[in-house]
Amino acid sequence: MNLREQFDVPVPTIVLAEGEFGETGGKTANGVVMHSEVFDARAVVDTETAGRTPADVLDKPDAPDIPIVASVEQALDEAPEAEALVIGVAPAGGDLPDAWVSDIEDAIRAGCDVVSGLHVFLSEQDRWRDLADEHGVRLFDVRKPPADDDLRVGDGSVDEVDADVVLTLGTDCAVGKRTTTFELYRTARDAGLDASWVATGQTGIMVGAHEGVVVDRVPADFTAGVVEDMVAAVGADHDLVFVEGQASLTHRAYSGVTLSILHGAWPDAVVLADDPDRTGRTHFESFRVDGVEKEARLIEDLSDANVVAVSTWGDPAVERERHDLPVANVYDEGGSTELLTEVREGLGSAPATAGRQDVGDR
Template sequence: MILAEGHFGPQSSKTANACLRYIPNEVVAVLDSTQTGRTAQDILGLGGAIPVVGSFAEGMALAPTALLIGIAPAGGQFPEAWRAIVNQSLRAGLDVWSGLHTLLGDDAEFHALATKHGAVIRDLRRPPAMLDVGSGRVRELDATIVLTVGTDCNIGKMTTQLQVQQAVQARGPRVNFAATGQTGILVAGRGIAVDAVVADFIAGAAEALTMEAAHDAEIVLVEGQGSLLHPAYSGVTLGLMHGSLPHAMVLCAQPTRVSINRNAWVPIPPLTDVITLYERMMAPLRPSPVIAVALNTFDLDDEAAQQAIARAQEETGLPVTDPVRFDPSPIAEAIAAFHARRKLVVPS
C-alpha cells in the first residue's frame, strides 16, 4: 500500500508514480482520502485498476505486507500528519519503506513499534557505512557510461533511463541501470541515494555504484540527479558527474518550464546553452557529449508535444522524444550508436 495522503498526482507523488509505472504488480492500493473511489489509472493513466482508498482500514482489507511513503518532497522531510498511519502500519506488522531524508528507522517511537510487532523499516536514503572519495576508477571500465542530466530537478532523469533501458538492450548490448535516488533504488532493487551522502563522498558513491552496474553490462545507464543550474541541488549533480565519468549524456527538459522549480528568479537558458554548460563541465575529466534530448511533455496536448519535440530537434540538431509519451527509440538508438562507435576506438 502506498501512502500519498493529499498528494497523489502527476507531479506531487514521484515515488508512488514510479512504482505504479514500473512495478504495479507489487501495489495493492494508494491511500489518499482526497481522491477515494478513483483508481491510479483515472488519476495518472498508470497502474490499471489499482484503487485509491480513503482510510488505512480500507487498504488493510486488500492484505498489503508493507507501507510505502509515496512522496519525495523538497527537503525530504517526513510529514508529521502521517505519523498515526505509520504507527498503525507498524502495529499491524507491515514493513515500512521510505525514501525520505528523515530516516524513519531512527525515530524512537517507530523503532520501538517495529521491534515489538516484527516489522522492518527500510530507509532507502540511508547511505552505506563505508564509502570512499572519488578517484576516477571508472576510467578502468570497458562499459559505456551514459548519464542523464537536466535543466531542473524532477524533470524525468530516472524515468528516461528506465524507459530506454529495454529499447537499448533490444539492439544487442547488455544494459544495466544504476540507481542514484530513492525511487530508482525501489524500482531496481539496489543503488545508493547520492543526495543523502556526505558531500565529500558523493563522487565516491557514484563511482562505486557505476562500477557495480558495469560488472555484467556493456552499457550502464546512470540515473541523474538535480541540475547544474539549481541553486540548491547543483552539488549532487556535479558529484555524480565526476564520480560516474559518463562517456555521453542525455539532457532532460520540460518545454513549459521557463525557470527553476520553486526558484522563479533562476531562468532556464536555451537548450543549446545548457548542453554547452554540461559538456564544458565534463571536459576536463572526460569528453562527454550530449547525444540526445528527452522532453517531459505531460502538460501538453499531443499536437503541442510534437511541436515542442520538433523545435528541440531543430535547436539542438539531436534526436529528441518524450520517452514516456512516445517511442523511446530515438534516444535508445543514439545510445546504441554511440556505444558502437566508441567500441571502434581505444576506450577513453
C-alpha cells in the first residue's frame, strides 16, 4: 500500500489516539504526528492527555504545536480544514471500541476520509461502507493483506534490483527499527540521494512509505515474496531503498517473520537497532534478549549482507566499546547523519550483489 498515491499530500488530518497518545500502544499515532509525510496532523483526540501539548506528551521539543482534545467534534472545531481521520491505536482484542463509533461517524459526516489501523476492517462492514458512500469519503484499512492473486512465494527475483537495499533489523521488538529506517531515509533525501523506503508495519504505511504491507497479516509462505515485490517496485524508481524490519531472528515468538523479511529484501547491508539496557523481551519477559553479537552473526549466516552499523538507544561512545561495529543514536543531534555515513561506507566496501550498484559510486 502506498498512501502517497491516494492523497494530495500533505493532507490536513485529525489523529485519533484515544487513551494511548505518548504511550507504546499509541506508537502509530505518535509516529504520524511526528513524522508523517502524508498526513499533516492538525489535532489529536485523546481524553487522557487533552489540554496538554504534543511536545509535553511525547517529550519531543520539536513536536508540532497542535491541540489535544477529547473528541473528534472538538477537533473539527479546532481544525475545520481536516480532510482525513487517522485511527492511530489498535486496541487489545482487535475490536472497534463502542466509545469510538460516534467519533468516526462525526469525521465521516464532516467529509473526512478514514485511515484505520484497526484489526477489524471498516471497509468490509456495511454500516461503514454505506455511511462513507453517503458522504463521499473513502475508507482505508492499512492492515488489510494483499489480495490472494497478488501473493506468491519468494523466487530470488529481488537479486535483479539495481538499487542498493538496506534493511533495518533489531535485537528485539520495539527497539526503533521503523524510526531508524525513516531517519535514514529522510537524512539520505536531505543529502541529495535518490532514496526511498518500504514499510512492513502499519505505522510506516501511515508515515508515508513508498510501499508497505502489514507483514504479520500475510500468510507465512508468501511473506518473502510480498517483500520481494515491494523492494523491486520501489527499487525500479530509486537508487537506494531502506526496508523496515520486524522483531528479531533470536525471538522465539516472531523470528519467522524476521527471516522472511531478510530473505525477501535480500539486502546489501543491514543496520541493527538495539536497546542496550533491555534484558527481557518486550511482552515476553521470560525470554532473554540475546544481544548484538549473536543477532549480527545470525543475520550474516542467513544472508549475503553485512551488519554495517548499530542504531542504539544508548550512549554511542559506550556502545562502541562493547561492539566491534560503528554505532550511532538517531535521537542525538547529528546521529542519523553519522549512521548514514556508516551505511554508505558499508555499501561501498561490500561485495557487489548481482545486478546492483553501490550508491557511493553514483
